[in-house]
Structures are given as C-alpha cells and as structure tokens.
Amino acid sequence: MTFKVKALQKTSPEAPFQVTEIERRDPREDDVVIDIKAAGICHSDIHTIRNEWGQAHFPLTVGHEIAGVVSAVGDAVTKFKVGDRVGVGCLVNSCGECEQCRNHQEQDCLNRPVGTYDSLDVDGTITQGGYSQKVVVNERFVCTIPDGLDFDHAAPLLCAGITTYAPIARWNIKEGDKVAIVGLGGLGHMGVQIAAAKGADVTVLSRSLKKAEAAAELGAHRTLATSEEGFFKAHRGEFDFILSTISASYDLQDYLRLLKPHGVMAVVGLPPEKMSLGLGSLIGGGKVLTGSNIGGIKETQEMLDFCASKGIGAVIEKIGVHDVDAAYDRVVAGDVKFRFVIDTSTFEE
Numbered sequence: 207m208t209f210k211v212k213a214l215q216k217t218s219p220e221a222p223f224q225v226t227e228i229e230r231r232d233p234r235e236d237d238v239v240i241d242i243k244a245a246g247i248c249h250s251d252i253h254t255i256r257n258e259w260g261q262a263h264f265p266l267t268v269g270h271e272i273a274g275v276v277s278a279v280g281d282a283v284t285k286f287k288v289g290d291r292v293g294v295g296c297l298v299n300s301c302g303e304c305e306q307c308r309n310h311q312e313q314d315c316l317n318r319p320v321g322t323y324d325s326l327d328v329d330g331t332i333t334q335g336g337y338s339q340k341v342v343v344n345e346r347f348v349c350t351i352p353d354g355l356d357f358d359h360a361a362p363l364l365c366a367g368i369t370t371y372a373p374i375a376r377w378n379i380k381e382g383d384k385v386a387i388v389g390l391g392g393l394g395h396m397g398v399q400i401a402a403a404k405g406a407d408v409t410v411l412s413r414s415l416k417k418a419e420a421a422a423e424l425g426a427h428r429t430l431a432t433s434e435e436g437f438f439k440a441h442r443g444e445f446d447f448i449l450s451t452i453s454a455s456y457d458l459q460d461y462l463r464l465l466k467p468h469g470v471m472a473v474v475g476l477p478p479e480k481m482s483l484g485l486g487s488l489i490g491g492g493k494v495l496t497g498s499n500i501g502g503i504k505e506t507q508e509m510l511d512f513c514a515s516k517g518i519g520a521v522i523e524k525i526g527v528h529d530v531d532a533a534y535d536r537v538v539a540g541d542v543k544f545r546f547v548i549d550t551s552t553f554e555e
C-alpha cells in the first residue's frame with residue numbers, strides 16, 4: 207500500500223517545478239519513514255532533471271541531501287526509533303551481498319545501487335527524491351545526524367560532504383599537504399573545510415577572486431583566479447592533491463600541470479560533455495588522475511561524526527518550495543554561498 211505526500215515535481219526538463227502529491231510506499235519491515243525537515247540542492251539534481259546526463263524519467267522529484275526525523279519504523283528495524291534525527295544521501299538500497307557492498311562501498315554495488323531519485327527501486331517503481339515532506343528508506347541507508355549539527359546545515363553533508371570527504375580520506379590528505387580545491391560551490395566549500403580540518407594547506411582555485419573572503423572564512427589559506435593571464439604556467443608543479451568539483455567541461459591538462467610530480471588529481475564534478483586528455487600530461491611526472499563517487503554508508507556516518515566533532519557544517523541559503531527554479535539558475539551561474547537548502551515546512555504555506 208502507499209500513502210501520499212507533498213513534493214516538488216517537474217513533468218519535463220523544461221517545465222517549472224510544481225507542488226504536487228506523490229506516492230510513498232508503506233514502510234516494509236526494514237524501512238524507516240522520515241519527516242523531511244531540510245533538503246539541499248545539489249548540482250546533480252540540476253544535471254538530472256534538465257536531462258543533461260541522459261533521459262530522466264518524468265514526472266520526477268529530485269533531491270539527495272535529506273535531513274529529518276524518523277516518524278515510523280518497520281517491524282524489523284533495529285538501528286532507529288521514532289524521533290531519531292537522521293539523514294539520507296544519494297543511495298536508498300543496494301544488493302548488500304556483492305564484494306563492494308560487503309566492503310561498505312554500496313555506491314559501487316556490482317548489481318547497481320538504487321539511487322535516491324530517478325532510479326529503479328526494489329519494488330519496480332522509479333525512486334523519488336527529497337524535495338518532499340517524507341521519504342521511506344531501507345534502514346541500512348539511513349545515517350544518524352549527530353546532536354551538534356542542525357538539519358539545515360547537515361543536509362548538504364549527505365552528498366556534498368561525503369563526496370569531498372571520501373577522496374580526501376582515500377588519498378590520506380594530512381597536515382602540510384598542498385591541496386587545491388577547484389570550484390567553490392556546494393562541493394567545493396565542503397572540500398575546503400574538510401581538507402583544512404585535516405591540517406592541509408588549502409588553496410581555492412576559482413574563476414575569479416569574488417569568493418576569496420568567504421574562502422578564507424572556510425579555512426582556505428589563499429584563493430587564486432584561474433582566469434588570470436598565464437595562470438596555469440605561473441602555478442605549475444605547486445600541489446600534492448587537486449580536487450575538482452567543476453560542473454562544466456574544462457581543460458584537464460591545464461590542471462594536471464599544477465600538480466607536483468606524483469601528485470594526484472581527483473575529479474568529482476561530472477560535466478555532461480566528454481573531455482579528452484593527452485596521456486603525456488599524466489606520463490610526464492607520473493601523475494595520477496582519478497575519480498570518486500560519493501561514498502559508502504559507513505563512511506558517510508564517519509564523515510557526519512567528523513564534521514560534528516570539528517564544528518563543520520554547510521554554509522547555506524535557505525529557500526521556500528516556490529524559490530527552487532530561481533535557485534537553479536543561480537547555482538548554474540556559480541552564484542550561491544554555498545548551498546541552497548529547501549525549508550520543507552513551506553509545503554504547508
């Protein structure tokens with residue numbers, strides 16, 4: 207059986223968002239029902255619902271940065287009880303049995319993980335995301351929001367936080383490492399805070415210096431403008447680690463030049479266009495170019511606990527359900543400090 211909740215939905219890539227009712231399944235024995243308090247806007251929501259990554263399934267509700275309170279639990283649920291403060295990110299299920307799932311890397315499930323939206327669910331429906339009043343999720347994919355974090359500032363951690371935390375952890379970024387975070391948007395501003403908390407010497411590479419003051423407040427030692435004449439030549443060989451969050455296509459070779467020999471560039475930004483690379487830019491200096499895909503659930507909980515212990519949260523602009531179309535245009539223009547979060551109580555206005 208199902209129940210109805212209010213949600214923001216688009217019926218096509220071009221249509222505006224509208225408030226409507228969607229169906230959620232009654233909780234199965236291992237599901238929790240979450241009353242959503244805050245939902246972050248990730249650039250992936252925009253790529254998806256504007257059909258930039260391929261054919262999305264419409265009508266569609268997006269949103270995979272979800273924070274809220276447990277309002278009901280299935281009979282077999284052991285991790286959570288009604289009233290718990292919880293978060294859900296980009297995943298709501300996976301096979302649980304393959305090598306990757308057993309290794310706590312559910313994002314790389316060999317039998318395809320179930321994404322929080324626009325993904326084929328275990329019950330044959332297409333998943334609908336967090337721009338909504340409630341969501342029903344298998345308890346294995348729900349994290350605890352530590353007491354020190356409020357819902358608004360915690361929601362973006364469920365995607366932007368884990369997506370930057372995982373490669374910083376994977377490449378063991380530590381005190382004194384020279385780290386560049388490229389693109390100061392939702393992901394980038396989390397990357398700066400997390401790398402700085404690890405003791406790294408953090409430089410923000412932004413298109414201009416407009417965000418330099420804010421970057422310093424987040425813990426960056428400096429901001430450099432990549433649009434400056436001769437920039438990539440002037441700063442060649444400076445960094446141990448580069449994390450690129452750029453959402454549009456760019457010249458990878460330019461950024462690889464900025465690495466020290468044996469340095470690592472991890473890309474998390476996923477531009478819709480294909481990008482090419484001359485292999486000489488990897489071979490010279492023995493450089494590493496790698497990607498990173500969100501992170502597993504265990505690591506997501508570790509990231510939430512790390513952020514709470516360090517006093518790190520997202521820097522947000524709070525908006526109502528009727529402001530989302532305009533917010534999307536501002537995200538695409540790089541004009542958000544640094545994450546929009548939808549106040550879901552405005553569904554009732």
Ligand code: NDP
Pocket residue numbers: 247248249250251253365366369388389390391392393394411412413414417451452453454455456473474475476477498499500537538540542544
């Ligand atoms: P934002 O739009 O908030 O930030 C992206 C930043 O990229 C902008 O702030 C801007 O930084 C920079 N940028 C944008 N366009 C250009 C351009 N043409 N040239 C150079 N820099 C540019 O997006 P998010 O942080 O939400 O997401 C970033 C990307 O990461 C998206 O592609 C998203 O889909 C992807 N993503 C990937 C995940 C993964 O698991 N790998 C998970 C989540 C998101 P500035 O203004 O400082 O120059």
Ligand code: ZN
Pocket residue numbers: 248249250251270296365366
């Ligand atoms: Zn995301």
